[in-house]
Amino acid sequence: MLLTAERVGFRNGRSCCDQIFTLRNKIEQCLEYRYPLDINFVDFKAFDSAHHESLWEILELYGVPTTFVEIFRSLYQNSMCCMKTTLGNTSYFEVTTGVRQGCVLSPLLFNVVLDFVMRRTTAEVQEGIPWFRGRLMDLDFADDITVFSEDNDKLRRITESLSQEAGNIGLRISPEKSKVMCVGITSPRDGIYIGSDRLEVVNSLTYLGSMIANDGDAETDVRCRIAKATAIFRRLKPLWTSSSISNSVKLLCIRR
Structure with a gap:
């Protein structure tokens, strides 16, 4: 699907x-x-906070092969964590919701x-x-x-x-x-x-x-974007005024 x-x-x-x-x-x-x-x-x-079991069921509904679903499931199986407090760590508990931040699979x-x-x-x-x-x-x-x-x-x-x-x-x-x-x-x-x-x-x-x-007015958005760009250019003033950096490098920074 x-x-x-x-x-x-x-x-x-x-x-x-x-x-x-x-x-x-x-x-x-x-x-x-x-x-x-x-x-x-x-x-x-x-x-x-999405339930893991719901996630696996949804993947199957979308036609993801069972082999891949089982691989995804194994990545999250028996995930344990604890809370660190000023009094020490709490007891470990199982994580049954959410996806891993930074994992390449999470956006999918x-x-x-x-x-x-x-x-x-x-x-x-x-x-x-x-x-x-x-x-x-x-x-x-x-x-x-x-x-x-x-x-x-x-x-x-x-x-x-x-x-x-x-x-x-x-x-x-x-x-x-x-x-x-x-x-x-x-x-x-x-x-x-x-x-x-x-x-x-x-x-x-x-x-x-x-x-x-x-009201459909985009003037405020334009002003905000100009202000942000101006602030960035001011922060990069040492780069623009540096005589040891070639103009080609400065142009490259602007284009990117």
Whole structure:
């Protein structure tokens, strides 16, 4: 089974630029044609909390050969750890959730787990917004999930379904870090909830390193990028003013 087109993280030939462009483009279209758009920027509390057994089952559902699944399972089997405190180490306990940070397999496992969650979510709640000849319901980059809807009620149903499907395999959405954005003529009305916690409604936020505003204005993002570039150039002033470094090397630093 192939990953969905909406998922671009850790995939060859794709980057966060694809997601940023698509998001900006859709906001601009909705503003131009006065089309309502509600967006939920989902943040998970701890992405490394996915159950190991759920992970192996998902890999099998995606058609990964049993031999490889068993190899992956053996890498995580009998994983033990303890907590280091000021009073000494605690007793050892088995680790049954999460993936190993720094492991070359972890990005693949990240993608498969969240792709599975989003497939289940979209199967339960077929909402989204018009996009060319189909519908666009989400944009995914690693564990950054952005879901779209035409109104507040539909976005609430999508969010509830996503929270339930993610919870089934051990993932939990963070109400404090998840944000809702309303574009155009739409309004939050009753709000979006995770459990009893209402998600904050914002006019702008940082998405994959880029400032996104509900009025489609990119000026703030441009100013931020110019400021960051200026700060870096100032830090490299000794390099630019050094007479012992050739201009060709300085140009090479700029190009890279």
